[in-house]
Amino acid sequence: MEFSDLFPVFSKLTKAQQDLLLSGVSKRTAPKGTVLHRGEGDCLGLVLVAEGQLRAFLTSEEGRQITLYRLFPWDLCLFSASCSMRSIQFDIQLEAERDTVFWLIPADLYQALSQDSLAVANHTNEILSARFTEVMWLMEQILWRRMDKRLAAFLLEESELEGSSTLKTTHDRIADHLGTAREVVTRMLRYLQSEGMVQLSRGSIAITDEEKLRELAL
Amino acid sequence: MEFSDLFPVFSKLTKAQQDLLLSGVSKRTAPKGTVLHRGEGDCLGLVLVAEGQLRAFLTSEEGRQITLYRLFPWDLCLFSASCSMRSIQFDIQLEAERDTVFWLIPADLYQALSQDSLAVANHTNEILSARFTEVMWLMEQILWRRMDKRLAAFLLEESELEGSSTLKTTHDRIADHLGTAREVVTRMLRYLQSEGMVQLSRGSIAITDEEKLRELAL
Structure with a gap:
């Protein structure tokens, strides 16, 4: 699937913004089992899933893990670009649970676009809110x-x-x-x-x- | 403290947006011990703390609680307006831990402003990200x-x-x-x-x- 079909607010961008975005994104593949993002300050960028399935998880200092949520086609992962979002001060890890094809959006490019496009800023809000809901659900599970x-x-x-x-x-x-x-x-x-x-x-x-x-x- | 001093992106709004906001907000007080927001679908609006201290917490079906974070002067609570944010599907509760003065922003007004002002949309992103960081820290504490x-x-x-x-x-x-x-x-x-x-x-x-x-x- 093409990037413009997967990114839901693409049509709300100006032609210049669309061109900037298309010139920056790249299509990648990750075979099942690949760790795409280890956290610890590495800055992969934003991951927009085209095919396959990713697992977002936390790892403790002792190596224990917990799954936070899964990402499927159409899902966008912001937290693999936390380097460019100064308010996000935590690290998640990402791994491919199936052979996965995804579009990578450079963190700086997305950040610049957020500062410039109301549609992108509100889309980011939607994603943050949806992930927050998933994580709060998980917290209640763990606690109670x-x-x-x-x-x-x-x-x-x-x-x-x-x-x-x-x-x-x-x-x-x-x-x-x-x-x-x-x-x-x-x-x-x-x-x-x-x-x-x-x-x-x-x-x-x-x-x-x-x-x-x-x-x-x- | 006046609303315009407490709301950090106030100066980035147009005069019309400023007037709309000022005509909608109201100053409230909550004596220590008041439960401002019970969740369960009630829609208080956004709470901008001017003086005092609030506690945001979760409650289980059996009545067990856990503190998520505290809100101090200058802090804005979005989740007491989750009714107007369709991607937020969880309920928190809010109570005053000290005598508290706050400004209440109607949920619909803030939502409309977010759709209209890049500054507000990006401010919302900052707040969501900061709260997300606090909640992820708490989750790691609970787990590990x-x-x-x-x-x-x-x-x-x-x-x-x-x-x-x-x-x-x-x-x-x-x-x-x-x-x-x-x-x-x-x-x-x-x-x-x-x-x-x-x-x-x-x-x-x-x-x-x-x-x-x-x-x-x-």
Whole structure:
């Protein structure tokens, strides 16, 4: 897909702004598993997803992770350009969960455009607000929802994303999504198995009673 | 303080925009302890603090709370106007921690101004980004910092805010700030007391070894 089709306010820019933007953006690919952005002050730029799927996550000093949100086609990631937004003082990491094609917008170019175009500034507000909503939802989950319910909801969501009731994943990987330790995930998966909701085998988890899992996730 | 002195982009508005804004805003007072905004879809408007101190917090269905951030003079709260920002789909609550004077900006008026003024749109971006940074910091604390360290840091911050080494507060109230249960706070305060860092008495906590508390908070 072309950049102009993916960037929703493109048609609201002046011809000069459009030309400036088109001359600055570049199309990139990231095979599944690529870490696009490590945080720590590196300044990738803004990422506009054309195909595939990205995971935005946090990493602790000890290497623990938690998934903040996913980015799908049409989604724009601002936080990989936090270098150019002085009010954003935190680092996220980005990795490709599928083979991904994306447009890269240089941070300085987007920042200049925001200062110059009301449409871009308001689009940035929309994106910030939407991400804020996702992160606040996650914070409430972490604070107030039992881990077994979060795990049940996660398995159902992943199953929907993958279009399969069998998930190829590891306990480590699930712990990285949920922001907990592998041992906690293993213990809870065994509990779910003992209740007949899942069937565990090496490198995969099969959902065997979706309805019961949905009840737990409520 | 006058509205035009407190609202940082006032001078960047046209005369017509300034007049529109001044005709819509109103000065309000909230005595200490007032809940200004309960969330749940009520639409207070934007709150621009002139004097005093507000606490923005989340409440769980079971009534547990956690402090998200504080608002001081010059700070603008957008989330008490989430009704007019369709991308913001979460509710915060606001209460006055001191006798507070604030200017109220009607949500629709601010929204209309954002669509019309680049300065306002970019100011909104700055505020959203700054709050996002605070909330991400809090999320990392919740996920990866031990509760005793969070409690130590909280006591030191409160002592600085109050300008006193003796805090007039309850274990319940501290639990509401930190998003945990009262029993957890009581247990940890007793531990801090046994280590000589604080002295507990009814309705107050005295910091008796600030240096040791600071070491714990690291």
